[in-house]
Amino acid sequence: MLTATEEERSRISKELHDGTGQQLSALKLGLQSVSKSMADEKQREQLEEIATSFSKSADEVRHISHQMMPRALMEKGLVEAIEDLLQSSFQYTDTNYSFEHHNINGRFEERIEVSIYRVIQELINNIIKHAGAQTVTVQLIKQKGNLLLFLEDNGKDMNQESTDGHGLLNIKSRLDMINGTVNWSPGSEKGTFVTVKIAL
Numbered sequence: 001m002l003t004a005t006e007e008e009r010s011r012i013s014k015e016l017h018d019g020t021g022q023q024l025s026a027l028k029l030g031l032q033s034v035s036k037s038m039a040d041e042k043q044r045e046q047l048e049e050i051a052t053s054f055s056k057s058a059d060e061v062r063h064i065s066h067q068m069m070p071r072a073l074m075e076k077g078l079v080e081a082i083e084d085l086l087q088s089s090f091q092y093t094d095t096n097y098s099f100e101h102h103n104i105n106g107r108f109e110e111r112i113e114v115s116i117y118r119v120i121q122e123l124i125n126n127i128i129k130h131a132g133a134q135t136v137t138v139q140l141i142k143q144k145g146n147l148l149l150f151l152e153d154n155g156k157d158m159n160q161e162s163t164d165g166h167g168l169l170n171i172k173s174r175l176d177m178i179n180g181t182v183n184w185s186p187g188s189e190k191g192t193f194v195t196v197k198i199a200l
């Protein structure tokens, strides 16, 4: 069911981006060019306002499309998609992050890339929602036929009884489907250290 959902997301994301999003941008440009040829200043202003609204709608559609299935993931792979995700997730927070990767050259199977991306997305959401961390480190490593992800925050300790929330269960079942495991442990000083291992 998760695979079907991801395929559907990917399809809708493309439609939104290449269809609706492009149309709205084209409408905006059309309106702007009509408004330039208008003699009446009031009408010109009104058309400019409408063009601005179209532009905002186009941005919104692009944003939704991106949330559904990041373009960077489909086109450029995990590393760039993770960089984008970290940048956009933490840009309005006080959290510093670092991202390192080793030996990640080339692409992985799509279901692996999508799964690990969704897992990181939820782990980051959790950090933002629950941890209040100052720093977050993310490492992605390919080693001996395994893909390893280490994600550490130095925020609030994670209550060990809270490991059956929906988000955490989703992470486990996503990883189950691709021969992956996940483990939560206390961070090196405080906070939470998450290890994900996927057999390639």
Ligand SMILES: Nc1ncnc2c1ncn2[C@@H]1O[C@H](COP(=O)(O)OP(=O)(O)O)[C@@H](O)[C@H]1O
Binding pocket: 126, 127, 129, 130, 131, 153, 155, 156, 157, 158, 159, 162, 163, 164, 165, 166, 167, 168, 169, 192
């Ligand atoms: N990085 C984290 N730091 C501190 N607590 C966490 C962290 N991640 C998860 N938790 C705790 O685990 C619980 C379950 O997480 P989750 O299943 O994602 O549910 P939700 O995010 O919807 O509350 C959270 O409510 C929170 O108490």
Ligand SMILES: [Mg+2]
Binding pocket: 122, 125, 126, 167, 168
């Ligand atoms: Mg959550």
